[in-house]
Amino acid sequence: MKKVAIVAGGNSGEHDISLLSAKNVFDILDKRLFKPYLIHIKGVDWTCTAEDGTVYSIDKNDFSLTMANEKIFFDVVFIAIHGTPGEDGKLQGYFDMLNIPYTGCDLFTSALTFNKYFCNLTVAKLGIPIAASLHFYKGTPIDAENVRQVCGFPCFVKPCNSGSSVGVSKVHNEEELYRATTEAFKHDKQILIEAYLAGKEVTCGVLESKGEIVPLTVTEIISENEFYDFESKYTDNLHSMVTPAPISKEAFQKIMDFSKKIFLFLDCKGVARIDYIVTADGTPYFLEINTIPGQTAMSIIPHQIEYLGKELQETYTEIITNALL
Template sequence: MMKNIAVLAGGNSGEYEVSLKTAQNICNILDKKQFTPYFIHVRGSEWGYTDDLGNTFWIDKNDFSLMLSGRKMYFDVAFIAIHGNPGEDGKMQGYFDMLHIPYTGCDCFCSALTFNKYFCNVVVSHWHVPIAPSLHFYKDSAIDLTQIEAICGYPCFVKPCNSGSSVGVTKVHEIGELQTALAEAFLHDDQLMVEQFIKGREMTCGVARVNGRVQALAVTEVVAKNEFYDYQAKYTDSRHELITPASIASATETTIKRYSELIYEKLGCKGVVRIDFIVDSKEKPFFLEINTIPGQTALSIIPCQVKYLGIELKEFYQNIIEEAVQRFQIDDNNLTEC
């Protein structure tokens, strides 16, 4: 039977524009013989669907329904394509859990944990995946400069814990630049991390369930033409190069894939995620972060990796929707048992 899919787009972060493109691309790819996608624009408390004639219909948040042509319409699955708040940080997932509506991707807890870079690093290091030494501060914490010098040294990175697209991220070369970097990160979040700089090549690896098995898709090298992969480098085609598959030693590629699959499984991820690493001069990959709603515009890394594997994008997204439905069937059974 034809399924109505709400593709959620926009959100409240610096990644709003990218999310619109990600969501539009997913709408375009979905198999129209099986799915009717509805592009749902989310911004603050306004969540709406605009039809081809330009009429906007507002979502009734009590039951996530739309009143279309005088009839109440429900969705079979919510396809969350919002990067950052509120799609990647667990908030939307919590909302859909409460309404018992199937949604794609990681659950509420996994999304919230992985969205916080510092806490996610602590958990991931527990499974012996290398991470750079770092420190965590809240806005009202005392900041110990000697500790930063000793643990992280210079250069180091200052990043908001909950952010994305390098928004609020600064490479700090010397102590004199630290205060400005801290202030910048605190503009975007009330907690930040200071992390040791890892000199090396930047790699990123998509992971999803393919034919029922957790599989690293491919390793892509990100060559930033700026000092690091900052916001401008990410969203200006001429400021970066994406190489799939990365030209690296096969042992390094295997290690990155193995870490990526391990992290996906241990964190209980769902849908497609992308995990970033820096590989140092000794070929050691350091985990940087996990993106549970990675960019999926026509030019993004994930679609490129899926195509590289020889999988049709239409089929790939169909699997992700089916996974969402299945998970909720399992939850339904548990509900009945209660």
């Protein structure tokens, strides 16, 4: 029986969502094959809580756990941290140094895909449409007229290295631009200002399965808020999902093809979710890729897997087994 450390928490605004994802994985995991341990990471505190409520510290020198006078080493890590340090390459580098296998992408792919600007540049090399955008480091003057000319209004202001739409604002004019950039810089030292694209927001999960890269299906995301922000993502009555997405067959197939191509080109592993906007003329524009997508009961990947008639437990077994290869 393999010992699986499910790491959760992290140091971003997605901390609590990560805990929900990890708990869902913990509950669903096949206990006949795996012995799961839920590891909570918050700043310098790395802990594991036993069934009796006792809290044990993780030895960061070798990522081990001493419980009931037994030193426990893990066979594999299931990374369920959304945001830093789980989705940006930091934990991946740590586990690489300790030679401990883990689920998901490696250090380089994680760091690249977590930065929205540099990921966009990379995906554009595949000929996949992306929105017009501007990139700024903290302290760089932002010319509102240049933003108007390149991106137009409305537009989106986003921290480059953040997930779950944390720190993202939709901006309608120059006055709102200042407030939005100030807010985004609270979350990151880099921001992306991106043109607004009118259309349907859709997403496509991609899974490594039986040696193949398999796009799952395309789901439309309908938000009750102005856009699919943090609140609407994690509040049941503020969003809904339609699978398969009500778009043309051509757009649907193009998204499936794009998603497989992106997953392969970026050397992704395990499971990922890729978001798009489909404009009125049927063109899919790449928005972003999530290399550690949510695994909560209301998350999109579990929804798509269940829609296809697959067992979530079997999927998690496959993800962990592939990480051990």
